[in-house]
Amino acid sequence: MLIIPYYGNPGGEIRPLYFYKAMGKAIKDGRIISFGACNFSCPYCKRDGQFRDKDGGIISAIDVSMEKLFIVCDDAVKKKEIVRLSGGDPVMFPKESLTIATYMRNTYNQKISIAHNGSSLEFIRRMAPFLESAAIDLKALPSRMGEVAGISLEQGERMYKRSLQVQDFLSDAGVLVDIRTPVFGDTALDDMLQLAEDIVEGGKSENEFWTWRMYSPVRECDWLPPRKDNVLWMIHEVKSLYPDLKIGLRAKWDPNGFQYF
Numbered sequence: 001m002l003i004i005p006y007y008g009n010p011g012g013e014i015r016p017l018y019f020y021k022a023m024g025k026a027i028k029d030g031r032i033i034s035f036g037a038c039n040f041s042c043p044y045c046k047r048d049g050q051f052r053d054k055d056g057g058i059i060s061a062i063d064v065s066m067e068k069l070f071i072v073c074d075d076a077v078k079k080k081e082i083v084r085l086s087g088g089d090p091v092m093f094p095k096e097s098l099t100i101a102t103y104m105r106n107t108y109n110q111k112i113s114i115a116h117n118g119s120s121l122e123f124i125r126r127m128a129p130f131l132e133s134a135a136i137d138l139k140a141l142p143s144r145m146g147e148v149a150g151i152s153l154e155q156g157e158r159m160y161k162r163s164l165q166v167q168d169f170l171s172d173a174g175v176l177v178d179i180r181t182p183v184f185g186d187t188a189l190d191d192m193l194q195l196a197e198d199i200v201e202g203g204k205s206e207n208e209f210w211t212w213r214m215y216s217p218v219r220e221c222d223w224l225p226p227r228k229d230n231v232l233w234m235i236h237e238v239k240s241l242y243p244d245l246k247i248g249l250r251a252k253w254d255p256n257g258f259q260y261f
């Protein structure tokens with residue numbers, strides 16, 4: 001199957017799941033298996049998901065066998081990491097995602113984590129019994145979702161609702177959910193307030209966390225990055241109206257890479 005290697009190494013990336021701390025759990029290292037196809041085409045994609053070959057595949061993806069991925073899983077268990085299926089998007093590889101999840105349950109009695117763009121409730125229903133946690137994208141308000149995800153306006157509006165359904169389903173099922181929203185230079189306080197209102201409306205709030213991800217420029221995308229002082233101000237305004245909503249700020253290049261509010 002197609003996998004995006006990490007500096008040449010499929011399954012080589014490790015990312016701490018910071019939001020666990022806000023849920024009263026120890027932060028775990030996620031061992032990232034990054035699938036090499038996506039049903040979105042976000043211009044700001046950090047995984048080069050916007051650069052496609054003539055068949056629609058992500059150019060940087062390579063073919064990797066399931067046996068090799070099982071070896072990655074075995075190594076993750078040895079190092080006390082949690083296997084996280086990511087992307088591209090695992091929704092493009094539902095059979096393979098279930099195979100890996102089943103392997104982890106049957107071999108190690110362990111649940112896994114997933115990062116998903118929120119586009120498929122059906123896929124998430126099948127994966128949920130195998131999940132300890134999930135990162136689900138809520139990329140923008142319905143009116144801007146299509147632009148941010150590189151899909152049509154109508155699809156974007158549908159995907160927005162779908163993402164909320166996915167989040168609610170997972171948090172109600174007892175899965176820890178990290179809702180992820182990119183923040184750009186033109187993201188306004190009103191946008192974030194509307195998103196906050198929609199997030200808190202459904203789902204089990206104790207299982208939900210909201211990560212704001214500060215956009216940093218990627219090649220061939222001329223969107224502006226946000227100013228950190230403005231983002232911090234918006235977080236404080238949102239918190240003043242939604243004090244129980246757990247929020248994190250991720251700015252990869254910042255020495256305090258992750259902050260909790």
Ligand code: SF4
Pocket residue numbers: 038039040041042044045046047048049050087088089117149
């Ligand atoms: S959903 Fe994620 S992986 Fe897919 S194109 Fe968008 S940012 Fe990239």
